[in-house]
Amino acid sequence: MANEHILLVDDEDGMRRLLSRVLSKEGYETTAVSNGAEALRHVANDRFDLVVTDIKMPEMDGLALLRELKEFEPSLPIIVITAYGTVENAVEALRAGAYDYIAKPFETDEIKLTVAKVLERERLLAENRYLHAELEERYDFSGIIGNSPAMQQVFEMASSVAASNANVLITGESGTGKELLARSIHYSSPRKEKPFVVLNCAALSEGVLESELFGHEKGAFSGALMSRKGRFELADQGTLFIDEVAEMSMAAQVKLLRVIQEHEFERVGGNKTIQVDVRIVAATNKNLEDQVKSGRFREDLYYRLNVVNIHIPPLRERREDIEELSRYFLNKYVAETGKKILDMAPRTLSCLLAHDWPGNVRELQNAIERAVVLAKGSELTPRDLPQGLQGDDQICLQLPEKGGNLTEILEDLERQLIIQTLQREDGSQTRAAEALGIKRTTLRYKMEKYKMID
Numbered sequence: 116m117a118n119e120h121i122l123l124v125d126d127e128d129g130m131r132r133l134l135s136r137v138l139s140k141e142g143y144e145t146t147a148v149s150n151g152a153e154a155l156r157h158v159a160n161d162r163f164d165l166v167v168t169d170i171k172m173p174e175m176d177g178l179a180l181l182r183e184l185k186e187f188e189p190s191l192p193i194i195v196i197t198a199y200g201t202v203e204n205a206v207e208a209l210r211a212g213a214y215d216y217i218a219k220p221f222e223t224d225e226i227k228l229t230v231a232k233v234l235e236r237e238r239l240l241a242e243n244r245y246l247h248a249e250l251e252e253r254y255d256f257s258g259i260i261g262n263s264p265a266m267q268q269v270f271e272m273a274s275s276v277a278a279s280n281a282n283v284l285i286t287g288e289s290g291t292g293k294e295l296l297a298r299s300i301h302y303s304s305p306r307k308e309k310p311f312v313v314l315n316c317a318a319l320s321e322g323v324l325e326s327e328l329f330g331h332e333k334g335a336f337s338g339a340l341m342s343r344k345g346r347f348e349l350a351d352q353g354t355l356f357i358d359e360v361a362e363m364s365m366a367a368q369v370k371l372l373r374v375i376q377e378h379e380f381e382r383v384g385g386n387k388t389i390q391v392d393v394r395i396v397a398a399t400n401k402n403l404e405d406q407v408k409s410g411r412f413r414e415d416l417y418y419r420l421n422v423v424n425i426h427i428p429p430l431r432e433r434r435e436d437i438e439e440l441s442r443y444f445l446n447k448y449v450a451e452t453g454k455k456i457l458d459m460a461p462r463t464l465s466c467l468l469a470h471d472w473p474g475n476v477r478e479l480q481n482a483i484e485r486a487v488v489l490a491k492g493s494e495l496t497p498r499d500l501p502q503g504l505q506g507d508d509q510i511c512l513q514l515p516e517k518g519g520n521l522t523e524i525l526e527d528l529e530r531q532l533i534i535q536t537l538q539r540e541d542g543s544q545t546r547a548a549e550a551l552g553i554k555r556t557t558l559r560y561k562m563e564k565y566k567m568i569d
Contacts, residue, residue, distance in 0.1 A: 119164035119234050123147040124154045124180065125196070126172045134167060137223045138230060151175030155183055158191070165233060166193045167226075170204050178208060185212045192233050196221075259295060260440050263433035269296070269425055276423045277303040282375070284360075284420045285398040287427035290477030293398040294358060296427065300396060301354040309353030314346045316367075317359035324367050326383050329374075335384025345382065347374060351391045360397040360420065361406055365413065372416045395420065430472040430479065431552045435525055437468050440476060444483035445495065454487055459495035465512040466497050466504050468528060469535075471552060530565045533558070 121143050123134045131147040138145050146161070148154050152175060154168065166184060170177035177195050184191055195208040195216045205216040214233050217226060259270070276283055277300045285293045294313070301311045319327055326335075330345030346355055357363075363371065374380045379390045397420045406412035430437065441464065449456050463486075472478050486499035497505045512531045515524060533547070540546040548558040562568050 120144045120146070120162065121230070122154060122157055122163045122166045124149075124151065124166065124168035124172070124177070126150060126169065130169065130196075133223075134226065137226060141227055141230070143230070151177075151180035151183070154180055155187070158184060158188060163191065164237060165230065166191060167230070168193065168195055170195050170197045170208065178204070178211060181208060181211050181213055192237055194229060194233060259292065259299060260443055261433065261436045262439060263435045265428045265433045266436060269427055272423070272425050273300050274303065276300065276425070278305070280394055281422040282394065282420055283396045283422065284403070284424045285396065285427065286403075286424060287398075287400065288429045288473075288475055289400050290475035291427040291429060292476050293400075293427060294356060296425065297354075297356045297396040297398060301356075301394075304354070304394070306353050306394060310350050311354050311356065312346050312350035313356045313358065315358045316362040321364045321367065324363065325370065328367070328371065329380050329382055331383035332385040335382070339384065342382070347380060347391050347393055348389060350393045352393075354394045354396055357395060357397045359399060361399040361401040361403060361412060365411075368413045368416050372413065372419060375416075375419045429552065430475045434468055434529075435521075437472075437479065438464060440479055441467050441483055444480050445487065448484050448487040452487055454490060455493060456487060456490055456495060457493050460497070461514045463495045463497050463500065465514055465528075466500060469512050469532060470504055471550070526565075529561065533561060533565065533567070 121138055123131055123138075123145055125131050125134070125147075126149050128149075131149070135145045135147050146157060146163075148157060150172060151168075154166070157163070158166070168177045168180055172180075175183075177197075181193055181195065184193060189212075192214045193212065195205065195213045196219060197204045197208070197216055198219050205218070208216055214236075215229055217229055259266075261267070261269070273283075273296060283297075283300060285296055287293055298311060301307060314327060316324060322336075326343070326345065328345050328347060330343050330348055331339050333339055333342045357371075370380070374391075374393075375395065378392065379388050381388055403412055403417050403421070407414045407417050430440075441459065445456065445459060448454075467479070467482075474481075482501050482504060483495075485501060486495050490496075490499045512528045512535075515527070532551070536547045536550050537544070540550060544558055544562075545555055548555040551558065559568075
C-alpha cells in the first residue's frame with residue numbers, strides 16, 4: 116500500500132475534508148491546510164511527495180503558491196484544482212510548472228487516478244535516477260581494479276578522452292576488460308544519460324550484421340515481418356560499442372565508414388535518410404595495423420576509429436594486480452554463495468601469481484568462482500583451484516612469512532619466477548622468455564638486474 120505524503124491546500128473546509136477522506140482511503144498520508152502561507156511553512160519543515168492546491172484562494176492564490184513552491188522545491192509535483200470553464204488558469208498553471216490540473220466539479224475517481232498517475236511517475240523517475248547513479252558508480256574508473264603503473268596509465272588516458280566526443284579504439288587480448296573500460300568511458304562522459312549500446316561483430320553473420328547496425332524496414336528480406344531500429348538508432352546521442360570490429364566484412368566496413376563520416380544512413384530495404392549523433396568506441400584483440408597491411412581492414416576506417424587508442428595490457432604483464440583482483444573476486448563469490456571463506460592460503464596466492472593467465476581477468480574470475488564453489492574449509496587452498504593451476508609442474512612462488520615493502524616483495528617473486536621458469540625450460544632463455552610472455556632482451560635485463568648473470 117502506498118504511503119506517500121500529500122499536502123492539500125484549499126480554503127474551503129468541505130473540500131479539504133473530501134480530499135483527505137478520499138486520498139486517505141487510498142493509503143496516502145495527508146496534511147490539509149487552508150491557505151498558501153501555511154502550505155509554505157509545512158513544505159519548509161516536512162517532506163511531501165505531492166501538493167494538491169486550489170487556484171482560487173484569498174491572499175495567496177494557487178498560482179502564486181505554485182510559483183513559490185517551484186522556487187523552493189523545483190522537483191515537487193503539483194496538481195491544481197480550478198473552477199469549470201477557467202481554462203486559462205489551468206494553462207497558466209501548467210506553464211508555471213504544475214504537473215496536471217483537475218476542473219471542478221470532479222468525480223472522486225478522477226482525483227484518485229490523477230494522483231496515482233503523478234506518484235507512479237515520480238516513483239519511476241526516482242528509480243531511474245537511482246539506477247543511473249548505480250551505473251555511474253559501478254562503471255566509474257575507480258571501480259576497475261588495477262593499481263599497476265600500466266593500468267594507471269590506461270585509466271589516465273581513458274579519463275582524459277571521456278570528456279570528448281572522439282572515437283576510441285580499445286585493444287588488448289580477450290578477457291582483459293575492454294567492454295568494462297568502454298562502459299566506464301561512456302558513464303564518465305557528457306553522454307552518460309543516453310544509451311550505451313553493444314554490438315559484437317564476431318557473433319553475427321554478414322547479412323545479420325548490417326541489419327543489426329542500421330535496422331531494416333518491413334519486408335526488406337525474408338522474415339522481416341516488421342520494421343526494426345538498428346544499433347545506430349538505438350544509440351543516438353549516446354555511445355555505440357562495437358566489439359571485435361576486426362571481424363566485420365569489407366562490405367560492412369564501407370557502410371560503417373559512411374555513417375562515421377556523414378552521420379546518416381538508411382535502414383536495410385528503406386530509402387529514408389536517418390541522421391544520428393553517436394560516439395563510437397570499438398574494440399579488438401587483433402592488430403588492426405597488420406589487418407590493414409594484409410588488406411583485411413580498410414585503412415580509412417582504421418584511422419576514423421583509431422582517433423585515440425587505449426591498449427589494455429594482459430594480466431601476465433601486470434602481475435601486481437593479481438592479488439587485488441583475486442581478493443575482489445573472492446569477496447564477490449563468497450557473498451553470492453554464502454560460504455564462510457575468510458581468506459586464501461599463501462601458497463594459493465603464490466600459484467595464482469605464477470600462472471600466465473592466457474584468458475586474463477576473465478580466466479582469473481572463473482578460477483576464483485570455481486574455487487569458492489568447491490572449497491570445503493575456511494580458506495582457499497591450491498586443491499580448490501582448476502587442475503591447470505595445481506599440477507606438479509606448476510611454478511609456485513613463496514611469499515615472505517612477514518610483511519614488507521611491496522616493491523621488494525614483487526621483485527623477489529619476479530626473481531623466483533624467472534629462476535623456476537629457467538629451470539623448467541632447461542636453462543633456455545628463449546623458451547623462458549616466451550613462457551613468461553616477455554622479450555628475450557627483457558629477460559636478459561631482469562637476469563642482470565637480479566645478478567643471475569654477469
